[in-house]
Amino acid sequence: xxxPLISARGLTKKFGDFTxxxxxxxxxxxxxxxGFLGPNGAGKSTAMRIIGAxxxxxxxxxxxxxxxxEINGPQIRxxxxxxxxxxxxxxxxxxxxxxYIYGRYFGLPRKFVKQKVEELLAFAQLEExxxxxxxxxxxxxxxxxxxxxxxxxxxEILMLDxxxxxxxxxxxHILWDRLFRLKEQGVTLxxxxxxxxxxxxxxxxxxxMDKGSIMAEGSPAxxxxxxxxxxxxxxxxxxxxxxxxxxxxxxxxxxxxxxPDRVLMYTEDGEELLERVYAANLHPKTSLxxxxxxxxxxxxxxxxxxxx
Amino acid sequence: xxxxxIRQGSLVLVDAAKVQSRGAIYVAxxxxxxxxxxxxxILGIAIANPVLYLISVGIGLGGLIDKSVGSAGVDGVKYxxxxxxxxxxxxxxxxxxxxxxxxxLEGFKWHKTFYSMNSTPLTGTQISYGxxxxxxxxxxxxxxxxxxxxxxxxxxxxxxxWLAIPTAIFAGASFGALMQALAGRLEDENIFFVVLGRFxxxxxxxxxxxxxxxxxxxxFLQWIGWISPLWHATELGRHLTYGxxxxxxxxxxxxxxxxxxxxxxxxxxxxxxxxxLAK
Amino acid sequence: xAVAIADARAGKRGERVYSGRVLQLLERxxxxxKSSTYMIVISGFLEPVLYLLSFGYGIGKLLxxxxxxxxxxKYxxxxxxxxxxxxxxxxAxxxxxxxVFFKLNHDRIYHGMLxxxxxxxxxxxxxIGWALIRGFSYACAFMVVIAPLGLVVSxxxxxxxxxAVLIAFGFxxxxxxxxxxxxxxxxxxxxxxxxxxxxxxxxxxxxxxxFPQWLQFVVNLLPLSHAIDLVRGLCLGHINFGLAGHAxxxxxxxxxxxxxxxxxxxxxxxx
Numbered sequence: 024x025x026x027p028l029i030s031a032r033g034l035t036k037k038f039g040d041f042t043x044x045x046x047x048x049x050x051x052x053x054x055x056x057x058g059f060l061g062p063n064g065a066g067k068s069t070a071m072r073i074i075g076a077x078x079x080x081x082x083x084x085x086x087x088x089x090x091x092x093e094i095n096g097p098q099i100r101x102x103x104x105x106x107x108x109x110x111x112x113x114x115x116x117x118x119x120x121x122x123y124i125y126g127r128y129f130g131l132p133r134k135f136v137k138q139k140v141e142e143l144l145a146f147a148q149l150e151e152x153x154x155x156x157x158x159x160x161x162x163x164x165x166x167x168x169x170x171x172x173x174x175x176x177x178x179e180i181l182m183l184d185x186x187x188x189x190x191x192x193x194x195x196h197i198l199w200d201r202l203f204r205l206k207e208q209g210v211t212l213x214x215x216x217x218x219x220x221x222x223x224x225x226x227x228x229x230x231x232m233d234k235g236s237i238m239a240e241g242s243p244a245x246x247x248x249x250x251x252x253x254x255x256x257x258x259x260x261x262x263x264x265x266x267x268x269x270x271x272x273x274x275x276x277x278x279x280x281x282x283p284d285r286v287l288m289y290t291e292d293g294e295e296l297l298e299r300v301y302a303a304n305l306h307p308k309t310s311l312x313x314x315x316x317x318x319x320x321x322x323x324x325x326x327x328x329x330x331x
Numbered sequence: 332x333x334x335x336x337i338r339q340g341s342l343v344l345v346d347a348a349k350v351q352s353r354g355a356i357y358v359a360x361x362x363x364x365x366x367x368x369x370x371x372x373i374l375g376i377a378i379a380n381p382v383l384y385l386i387s388v389g390i391g392l393g394g395l396i397d398k399s400v401g402s403a404g405v406d407g408v409k410y411x412x413x414x415x416x417x418x419x420x421x422x423x424x425x426x427x428x429x430x431x432x433x434x435x436l437e438g439f440k441w442h443k444t445f446y447s448m449n450s451t452p453l454t455g456t457q458i459s460y461g462x463x464x465x466x467x468x469x470x471x472x473x474x475x476x477x478x479x480x481x482x483x484x485x486x487x488x489x490x491x492x493w494l495a496i497p498t499a500i501f502a503g504a505s506f507g508a509l510m511q512a513l514a515g516r517l518e519d520e521n522i523f524f525v526v527l528g529r530f531x532x533x534x535x536x537x538x539x540x541x542x543x544x545x546x547x548x549x550x551f552l553q554w555i556g557w558i559s560p561l562w563h564a565t566e567l568g569r570h571l572t573y574g575x576x577x578x579x580x581x582x583x584x585x586x587x588x589x590x591x592x593x594x595x596x597x598x599x600x601x602x603x604x605x606x607x608l609a610k
Numbered sequence: 611x612a613v614a615i616a617d618a619r620a621g622k623r624g625e626r627v628y629s630g631r632v633l634q635l636l637e638r639x640x641x642x643x644k645s646s647t648y649m650i651v652i653s654g655f656l657e658p659v660l661y662l663l664s665f666g667y668g669i670g671k672l673l674x675x676x677x678x679x680x681x682x683x684k685y686x687x688x689x690x691x692x693x694x695x696x697x698x699x700x701x702a703x704x705x706x707x708x709x710v711f712f713k714l715n716h717d718r719i720y721h722g723m724l725x726x727x728x729x730x731x732x733x734x735x736x737x738i739g740w741a742l743i744r745g746f747s748y749a750c751a752f753m754v755v756i757a758p759l760g761l762v763v764s765x766x767x768x769x770x771x772x773x774a775v776l777i778a779f780g781f782x783x784x785x786x787x788x789x790x791x792x793x794x795x796x797x798x799x800x801x802x803x804x805x806x807x808x809x810x811x812x813x814x815x816x817x818x819x820x821f822p823q824w825l826q827f828v829v830n831l832l833p834l835s836h837a838i839d840l841v842r843g844l845c846l847g848h849i850n851f852g853l854a855g856h857a858x859x860x861x862x863x864x865x866x867x868x869x870x871x872x873x874x875x876x877x878x879x880x881x
Contacts, residue, residue, distance in 0.1 A: 077724060077879050096880070097629050101727035111718035115642040124641060127634040128726040176726075369796065376803065387810035392669070395816050399673045410672075522649055529653035529660075537664035547671045552663075 026089075027052050028180060028211055029074060033083035036069050043069040045235035046083060051180075056212040058226030060219065060317060062329050066235040067215035068108060071184050074213065076100050088179065101129060104173030108184040110165045112157045118168060119144070119153045126175040139175055146201065147171035163194025167201065174205075181205060182213040187221060199224055217329050219317035231321060238324040243317055250323045251315035252277060254293040258300065258307040259285045268305055275299055280322055289319070350452040358453065358461020362434060363468065377426070377473045381418060381480040388542070389414050389484070406544055408488070408573050415486035416495055416568030417541040419477050420561055423499040426473040427507025428532070430466035435514035438462070439607060446608065455605030459515070463508060463597065470503040481572075488573040495568040502564030505589045508596025515603035535559045540566075563588050627872055628731040635723075635736020636743070654701055654744070655751045658693040662756070665689055665815065678817060679848055683763065690761040691845040692814035694752050694774055695837040698745050700805075702778035705741035706785030707801050711792060714878075721879065730875030734868060738782040745778030746771070764847025773844055773857070777837040780860035783867025784833075790874040808834045833863060 027050035036044040044066040051057045059067040072078035073085060076092035076099040085092065087099050113121050122143050126136035144150045147167040152160060160168065166186065173181055186202070187195040202225055206212055216222050222229055223243045231238045231246070239246055256276075260268055262284060269281050272288060276296055280287040290296045293312030300307065321329050350357070366373065393410035405413040438445035438458070445458055474496050481487055510527075517523050538548065538555040539562035545553055556562035563585040569575030570582070577585075643651075666686030676688045713719040723733055749771045756762055762770070785801070792798060811818070811825070812834040818826050829835050840856035843849065 075725060079880060096626050097727040097729055098625075100725060103725070105725040107718075107721060107725070109718060111722040113638070113642070113719050113722070114717045115646070116638075117645070120641050120645075124634070124638045125722070125726065127637055128631065128723055128728050130629070130631055130634070130727065172722075372796070372799065379803070380806075383807050383810050387807075388815070391811075391820055392673075392815050394820055395676070396669070396672045405672060525650045525653050529656055530649075533657065533660055537660050542664065543668035543672055547668055549667075 025052060029085070029087050029213075031083065031085040034070070034073065034080055034085055035082045036066075036073060036078065037081045042235050044073070044080075047230070047232075047235075047237050049230055049237070049240070051211065051213065053179075053211055054209045055227045056206050056214065056225055058222045058229030059213075059215040059232055060217070060222045060226075060229050060321070060329075061215075061232035062217050062321075062327070064234075065217075065232040067232055068184055070232075071182055071213065071215055075103060075105050075182055101176070102179045104176065104178035104181040106166075106169050106173045106181070106183040106186060108188070110169045112165060112169060112172070114156075114158055117154050117156055118149055118160070121157060121168060122172055122175055125172045129176040131176060136175065139177075143171040143174060146174070146204075148197070161194070163190050163197065166190060166194070166198060170198070170201065178210075180211045180213060184215050185217070186214065187216075187218065195221075219321070219329060222317055231317075231324060233321075233325045233327075239320065246317060246320045247315050251319040252289040253291045253315060254289075255313055255315055255319060256288040256290060256293045256296050256300075257285050257309075257311040257313065258288065259309045260305075260307050271303065271305065272300070275303070278323075282328065287319070287322070289315070345452065347452050354453045354457030355460035355464060358448065358458050359464040359468070361448075362462060362465035365434075366430075366465065366469065373469070374472075374476070377422070377476045378480065380422065381477045384418055385411065385415065385480065385484050385486070389486070406569070406575055411484065412486050412488060412573050413569070414542065415481045415484070416499075416572045417539070417561070417565040419474060419481065419495060420499040420502050420564035420568055421536060421541065422477045423470045423474045423503030423564070424506045424535075424561055425532075426470045427466040427503040428510050430469045431462060431507045431511035432514045432527070434462050434465070435511055436517065436520050439515065440517075440520065445604070449608045455608045456601040458608075459511065459600045459604040460597070463504075463511060463600070466507045466511075467500070467504055470500045470507070474499045474503070486572070489571065492572040495571045498564055498567040498571065501586075501589050501593070502560040505592035505596060506560045508593050508600060510596075512596050512600035512603050515600055515607060535561050560589055560592060624731070625729070627729040627876060628735075629727055629729050631728050631732045632735045632739055634728075635732060636739050639736070639740035639743075654697075655748050657700065658697040658748075658752050659755060661693050662686065662690060666761075669815070676816065678842075678846065681846075683846065684761070686759070687761045687763060687846075688842075689815060690756045690759075691770065691842040692812075692838045694749060694756075694770060694845075695777055695841040696809060696814060696834065697748060697752065698774040698777045699781045699834055699837060701745050701748055702741050702781040703785045703801065703805065705744065706738065706782040707789045707798055710737060710786050710789045711795065711798055714790065720875070724875075724879045730879065731868070731872045733875060734783070734786060734871040738779065738786060738868075741782040742775055742778055745782075746775050749774035762845050764845065766847045766849055767845040770841045770844045773840050776857060776860050776864075777840070780833065780863030780867070783864050783871060785867075787867045787870035787874065790871055790878065808832050813838055833859065836860070 029049075029051040031050075032048050033046045034044055034048070035042065035046050047070065049057075059065075059070060061067050069078065073080050073092065074087060076087070076096040079093055088102055090099050092099050113124065116124065119140055122140045123136055126139060127133070131139075144153055147170065149164060149168060149171070152164060157165065157168070170181075170183070170186070183202070187198055190198065199221070202212065206225075212225070214221070214225055226243060228240070228242050229246070230240045239250060241249065258272075259265070265281060265284075265286055269279065269286060272286060273279050276288045276290045278289040280289075288296060297310055297312060300310075318329055321327070389411035393414065396405065396410045438448075448458055449455065478487075478493065478496050514523075534555055538552055539545070539559040540548075540556050541561065545556040545562060548556070566575070566577055566581070567585050570577040666689060670685040673685050675682045676685050678688065720733055724730065753762070753767075753771060757767070788801065789798070811821075811829050812832055813829065818829050818835065821829065836856040836859045840853055843853045843856075
C-alpha cells in the first residue's frame with residue numbers, strides 16, 4: 024500500500040483532567056472515505072480538530088501530508104477543506120460572496136476564485152440563491168454552502184464533522200449524493216458521524232470510537248460481520264414486561280440486548296426465530312426483523328446505543 | 332428516565348379563567364426573575380449614572396457655567412439644579428427602553444420565548460403588558476435611586492419635588508410602550524439599534540432642553556423637543572423641583588402628550604404582539 | 611488536483627500566526643460594507659456633529675468662551691477636537707468589541723477563517739485595519755465640518771487626522787484583545803461601564819484643571835485624556851513634546867493590544 028495521507032500513533036488530547044482522545048492509532052489513505060463513528064463526546068470532533076491543525080495534541084504523533092500540524096499548521100490547512108459541526112458562514116455576506124472571500128483567505132487569485140465560485144454554486148445547487156443573504160437559507164442549503172466553501176481551494180482532504188446532523192431526511196440524501204460524487208472524483212473524505220446509516224452509506228473504512236478510544240476498525244461490512252449476526256429480531260412487550268421475558272428469550276438465540284423500550288435478538292434467521300418465540304407462547308406487541316447494522320456493532324462493543 | 336404522573340381525565344389542574352385575569356402578572360414575574368440575575372449590575376449602573384453625570388456635567392461644567400452666567404443663573408438657579416430633573420427623566424426613559432426593546436427582541440427573535448409563553452394559556456396582549464409592567468418596575472427603582480442621589484447633591488429645592496418621580500416614570504412608560512410596539516414589528520434589529528441609538532435616543536438626549544434651555548436652540552431645532560417625551564417630562568420635573576415657570580395650560584399639554592403616547596403605545600404593542608404570535 | 615497555494619510566508623518568522631493575508635480580510639470588510647446599510651455608515655459620522663451642535667451651540671450660549679493655556683477660545687473650538695478624539699475612540703471600540711464579539715461567538719466567522727491557511731495575527735490586523743479605514747474617513751468628514759466653522763485654529767490641525775487614526779488603532783487593538791477574553795454578551799457591558807466615566811471625566815467639555823489634584827492624576831492615566839490632549843494640542847496649535855508623549859501612549863496600546871489579541875486567538879482556536 025502507498026504511504027498514508029494521515030497517520031496517527033498514540034494520539035492523545037487532554038483538557039485538564041479530561042481525556043478527550045486517548046492514544047488512538049489510525050491511517051488514512053489517498054482517495055478513501057474514512058469515518059469516525061461514535062456517540063456525542065466520543066472524541067471524534069477533537070480528533071478532527073487536531074487533523075485540521077487548529078488544535079494541538081497533548082502527546083503522540085501525527086503526520087498530515089507528511090507534515091506535523093504543530094510546526095506546519097498553515098501549510099497543512101492550505102490543503103484541507105474543513106466543514107465544521109456548526110456552520111460558521113459569514114452572515115454579513117451573500118452566498119456568492121461567502122465562497123469568493125473564503126477562496127481569497129487561501130490566497131487564491133481573484134480570477135481563479137471567481138470562476139471556481141460558479142462551479143461551486145452549481146455543485147451545491149445554489150445557483151438560484153447566489154445573491155441571497157446566508158441568514159435566509161434553509162439548514163440544508165447552509166450545509167451545502169459550507170461544503171462548497173470547503174472545496175474552493177480544491178483541497179486534497181475534505182473533513183466533514185457531523186455533516187448531516189439536524190437536517191431533514193430529504194436534505195440528508197441530497198448531501199450524501201454530493202459527497203458521493205466527490206468521492207468518485209478521488210477526493211479523500213474524513214467524516215465524523217453518530218448516524219450509523221451515514222457511516223454505512225459514505226465510509227469505505229471507519230473506526231468506532233467511544234470515550235476517546237478506538238473500539239474497532241474496518242469496513243462497515245466487515246465490522247458487522249465480525250461483531251454482529253446477520254439479522255436482528257426486535258421485539259416490544261411493553262415497558263413493564265420486557266425484562267420479565269428476557270431470561271426466556273436468552274436461551275433461544277446467540278445473544279440478546281435489553282433496551283429500555285425493546286429487546287434485540289441476534290440470529291442468522293429472524294423469521295425462524297420469531298416463529299420460535301410465538302411457539303414458546305410469548306406474544307410481543309410488535310416485532311421487526313431487520314439486517315444487522317453498525318448500531319448493533321456499537322451496542323455489542325460498548326453496551327450502549329449510539330444516540331441516547 | 333423515571334416515570335412521571337400524567338393523570339388522565341380525573342382533575343383539571345389549570346384554571347384558565349385565573350390565567351385570563353392574571354396572565355400579565357405571570358409574565359412580569361418571569362421577566363423580573365430574569366432581571367434579578369443582573370440586578371446588581373442594573374442597580375450599580377442606576378446609581379453610578381447619576382453620580383457620574385451630576386459630578387462631571389452638573390458640578391464640573393456647571394461650575395464654569397455658573398461663573399459665566401453670574402447671578403442670573405440658568406433658568407434662575409444653579410446649573411446643577413437645572414440639569415438634575417432632566418437627567419431624572421432621561422434615566423426613566425433609558426430604563427424602560429432597555430427593558431422593553433431587548434426583551435421583545437429576545438422573545439420574538441433571539442430566544443423565541445414569547446412563542447413558548449403563547450403555547451400556554453397566555454395571550455399576546457398579556458405578554459406585552461407583562462413586559463411593560465417589568466419595564467415600569469425598573470423605571471420605578473431607577474428613578475427613586477436617581478432622586479435620592481439628586482437630593483444628596485443638593486439639587487432638590489422644593490418640598491413637592493418628589494412629585495418629579497412619578498412624572499419621570501410617566502415619561503419612561505410612554506416612551507417604553509411606544510418602543511415596545513416598534514420592537515415588536517422588528518425583523519432586522521442590526522440597523523434598528525444604530526438608528527434608535529444615533530438617530531433617536533441621542534438627538535432626544537441632546538436637543539430636549541436637557542443640558543440648556545430648549546429656547547436657546549435655533550427655532551428650527553426646537554421641534555425635536557416638542558415631540559420628545561424627555562422635554563415634556565423635564566419641563567414638569569423642573570417645575571416641581573425648583574419652580575420653573577410652566578403655565579397651567581402647558582402642564583395639561585405635557586400630561587396629555589405623554590398620556591396619548593402611553594395609550595397608543597400600549598394599544599399598538601398589544602395588537603402587534605398578538606398578530607406576530609399568530610403569524 | 612489541488613491548486614498550488616501560495617504559502618506566502620512559509621518558512622518565514624511567525625508563519626504560524628501570520629500569513630500576510632491582511633488585504634484579503636480588508637477585502638472581506640469592503641464586500642460586507644458594500645451591502646451594509648448607509649444609515650449605519652452615516653450615523654457614525656453624525657454622533658460628533660450632534661454633540662457639537664448641541665453642546666457647542668447650546669452650552670456655548672451659557673459659556674461662550676473658555677481659557678486654555680493662557681488663551682481664551684470659543685467654547686465650540688474647545689470641544690470640537692475632543693469630539694474628534696472621542697468619536698475615533700467610539701468607532702474603534704464599537705468595531706472591535708460588539709462587532710468582533712458577534713463574529714467570534716455568534717457567527718463563528720473566525721473559526722472559518724482560521725481553518726484556512728490564515729493565522730490569528732492576520733485576523734487581528736485585518737479586523738483592526740478595517741476599523742482604521744472607517745476611523746480615518748470619519749475623522750476626515752468631521753474635519754470638513756469643523757474647519758470651515760473656524761474651529762480648527764492652527765494648520766497643525768491637519769495632523770489631527772492621522773492622530774485620530776493612531777487613537778483608533780490603539781483603542782481597536784485593546785478593544786479586540788479584551789473582547790477575545792469575554793465569554794458572555796453581558797461582560798461587554800463592562801466595556802460600556804468604563805467608557806462612560808472616561809468620556810465624562812477626560813476633559814471633553816471643560817479643562818480637567820477644575821478637578822482636585824488627585825482626580826486630575828487619575829484622569830491623566832486614562833487613554834481618552836491623552837487622545838483629547840493630543841488632538842486638541844494639534845487643532846489649537848499648542849505644539850510641544852507632550853504631544854509626542856501622548857502619541858507614544860497609543861503606540862504602547864497598539865503593541866500590547868495586538869500581542870494579547872494574537873495570543874488569545876491562538877489559545878482559542880489553536881489549543
